[in-house]
Amino acid sequence: MSASTPSDQPDVLIIGAGPAGAAAGYWLAHAGHHVVMIDRRSLPRGKACGGALTPRATHQLIDMGLGPSLDTWHRHVGITVAANERPVQLNWPTHPVFPPHGHVVRRRQFDQMVANHAVAAGAQLLEQHEAKEPIAERGFVRGAMVQSPGGRFAIRARYVLVADGGNSRFGRMLGTIRRADWPYALGARSYWETPRDCDDHLELGLDLHDRNGNVVPGYGWLFPLGDGTANVGVGVLSTAREFKSINPTHVLDNFARRVAERWDLDPSHPVGSIATGRIPLGGSVAPCAGPTFLVIGDAAAAASPFSGDGIGAAFETARIAADVLHEALTSDDATVLQRYPKLIDEQYGDQQAAGRLFARVVGRPALARELTRIVVHSRSLMEWSLRITTGMLRPDELGPAEAAYRAISLIARVAPGV
């Protein structure tokens, strides 16, 4: 564990050292600022996650200088979509910025790698330090009261970055609220031994069922890790009619049985326990900025409402927030922070609106079945869908996927209740 209290008042106190907090710590320290990251747990720590890094997430890691370290993790070059036992293999779309590949990681080691990188850039990491409540001075947040094994003490800072994950208790204390009528996902995952651990395509199964055979909106995944195992899991959307009665662990059990033969795995014997977690989606948390604080990653519900991928969005929101804080610090102007919500809307607004509409549509079994039937019968529709749902639209040309996306997001932005 890193040492006790920070030596002098940091420019930025970051609450949470997951992907969002660690990336922000890296960018701020890299820019020369005094940063303290605190995490209530000690690293390495596990996290319920599929561990799939999209090309977009991979791009962020390369920009942070972590490209060479990524080579230790299994690489994938595309996705196999299996619906009704009809697998279709797609390579990642070409893109002028993002690489044509991604990786599958174990969060236990991966999160530590990113946090260590931030420390190497000059950030201070305090593990087993939990932010218990904000310090407010004349109405402005100026740090946090922190509980550590050595006792309770104050960390004061000019700015606070909230990166405390999906439950975001600290964020709630600052007044953030999750819109209860917007979709979220519940996920469950474990690891299974499989001889297909070196497959170079991720696999998604679009036909999820509960124990009674009812269709469940969401998808199952098999993400090969290249070490004799695959991360196998399911994500279930809250727009399902009987959502409250769906147990994601049961859905995972069912999914593992369905894929057991093709992946040569023993569904009754996962390696390790099943972990479950909630993924807030599509910008459902607001506000994401206050006069002296910003909110990033899952705490800001940054994950894609199409796929639930949140690691790339955690990195991206961290980088945008770090840029804003850098400008506020160098210009000595706190009002710069108010640009952050607009920057987030420019980056994700269309995707979030379209994704919320999508989540509502697939929450209706008949519509979801019809949509899946149409999409899986057309390779080009699947390629467009992959571009849209993984945020890999080309900024440099207006192809069919880009045109369809613009139309959908326009409709979604004006549709009532989306």
Ligand SMILES: Cc1cc2nc3c(=O)[nH]c(=O)nc-3n(C[C@H](O)[C@H](O)[C@H](O)COP(=O)(O)OP(=O)(O)OC[C@H]3O[C@@H](n4cnc5c(N)ncnc54)[C@H](O)[C@@H]3O)c2cc1C
């Ligand atoms: C089942 C499941 C599968 C998923 N699969 C994928 C996937 O394959 N690919 C993908 O891109 N995304 C996936 N996600 C989403 C992804 O896990 C998250 O989007 C990502 O972890 C968000 O990073 P974060 O840093 O915002 O939050 P977190 O990773 O949750 O990190 C938050 C950190 O804050 C710390 N913390 C919390 N409260 C405090 C406090 N008060 N004081 C100090 N520290 C605190 C926590 O200990 C934690 O370390 C999945 C999620 C689930 C649940």
